[in-house]
Amino acid sequence: MKRTTGQLAVVIAALVAGSATAQDMSKIVNTPHNMANLDVWGVVIPENQVCLPCHTPHNARAVEDGASQILWNHALTEQTFEMYTTAAGHQGGQPEGTSKLCLSCHDGATAIDDFGGNEDTFDNVMIPADRLSNMGTDLRDDHPIGIEYPPPDLTGYNDKSTFTGVKVVTINGVDRVECASCHTAHDNSYGKFLRQTMEGSALCVECHDK
Numbered sequence: 001m002k003r004t005t006g007q008l009a010v011v012i013a014a015l016v017a018g019s020a021t022a023q024d025m026s027k028i029v030n031t032p033h034n035m036a037n038l039d040v041w042g043v044v045i046p047e048n049q050v051c052l053p054c055h056t057p058h059n060a061r062a063v064e065d066g067a068s069q070i071l072w073n074h075a076l077t078e079q080t081f082e083m084y085t086t087a088a089g090h091q092g093g094q095p096e097g098t099s100k101l102c103l104s105c106h107d108g109a110t111a112i113d114d115f116g117g118n119e120d121t122f123d124n125v126m127i128p129a130d131r132l133s134n135m136g137t138d139l140r141d142d143h144p145i146g147i148e149y150p151p152p153d154l155t156g157y158n159d160k161s162t163f164t165g166v167k168v169v170t171i172n173g174v175d176r177v178e179c180a181s182c183h184t185a186h187d188n189s190y191g192k193f194l195r196q197t198m199e200g201s202a203l204c205v206e207c208h209d210k
């Protein structure tokens, strides 16, 4: 049978759609947060447990800020971070809440396999310095976090009641922009674990009235 290019395109589209279903990106097993997918970096997860690097059912770590009692299992970053200062002079304090949890791998200094009872045996694998996912400790080139939402003295920010994807993170009673405002930890449907599509910068304009 002789196929035209058009027919071939349809076949390829069907194959791509098929594999998208098999690789449901709303499931963490199919994302870069399944550390078992990272065997190339030498990280060995006991019994291929997807949740274990971050959560444990028992003997979880105390996370002091009280904002992140989610049965946390991973070592916490001990780094000091340089924080972004906005044009209005706002600056977040040292990372807290779930932002600190994210940076407990993405600082490039805390071993990603330092979790649970692994401390004695872990391989000391950091996210390599040449990866974009290694944010380092200088956050001055990253969207501000630890910042109040909406900024009390500024206009141009939408009310949080209009959000459909992003969220504020409430720490000590204050609504803030944190990593988890824009990202999930588990769902990669939009890519880069984002809470909203970047198509038309939809994620950005949920907050910024621009």
Ligand code: HEC
Residues within 6 Å of the ligand: 028, 033, 034, 050, 051, 052, 053, 054, 055, 070, 098, 101, 102, 180, 184, 185, 186
């Ligand atoms: C890479 C680290 C990581 C992995 C792996 C991970 N989680 Fe999470 N999980 C988090 C973080 C961070 C939060 C807090 C997210 C937030 O506040 O938005 C969270 C929150 C949660 C919550 C609290 C409510 C919610 O849904 O946000 C549950 C329940 C949960 N995770 C279950 C799981 C299960 C079950 C697995 C394995 C199938 C898993 N997680 C794997 C990091 C992880």
Ligand code: HEC
Residues within 6 Å of the ligand: 032, 033, 038, 053, 054, 074, 098, 101, 102, 103, 104, 105, 106, 112, 127, 131, 132, 133, 134, 179, 180, 183, 184, 185, 188, 191, 192, 193
């Ligand atoms: C236990 C370690 C760990 C924790 C905790 C963790 N991550 Fe990750 N994350 C990783 C690793 C490892 C990768 C893969 C890095 C790579 O391939 O360069 C990754 C990848 C990512 C990516 C890139 C995804 C892509 O499709 O390329 C994003 C975005 C991300 N993480 C955000 C977060 C956020 C936000 C949090 C907190 C809510 C978080 N991570 C917590 C280890 C972690």
Ligand code: HEC
Residues within 6 Å of the ligand: 099, 102, 103, 106, 132, 133, 134, 135, 143, 144, 145, 177, 178, 179, 180, 181, 182, 183, 192, 194, 198, 203
């Ligand atoms: C205001 C929204 C916002 C906040 C807050 C935010 N991010 Fe992101 N992040 C994004 C967007 C959008 C992208 C995708 C950029 C792209 O694809 O070019 C991204 C990309 C990433 C990536 C992937 C880098 C890459 O290209 O592989 C990582 C890892 C990441 N973010 C982690 C974090 C962590 C950790 C925090 C908190 C310290 C954080 N983000 C805070 C919006 C945000």
Ligand code: HEC
Residues within 6 Å of the ligand: 085, 086, 087, 088, 089, 090, 143, 144, 147, 148, 149, 150, 151, 154, 166, 167, 168, 177, 181, 182, 203, 204, 205, 206, 207, 208
């Ligand atoms: C969850 C709400 C939220 C989301 C989503 C968000 N921002 Fe922001 N953004 C803020 C807040 C709050 C500030 C800090 C404003 C202040 O306090 O001065 C800020 C600051 C900024 C600044 C720096 C302004 C300055 O004065 O230095 C830029 C640029 C920016 N955002 C762009 C973006 C882009 C691009 C996106 C999408 C990738 C995005 N933002 C997504 C809330 C958000």
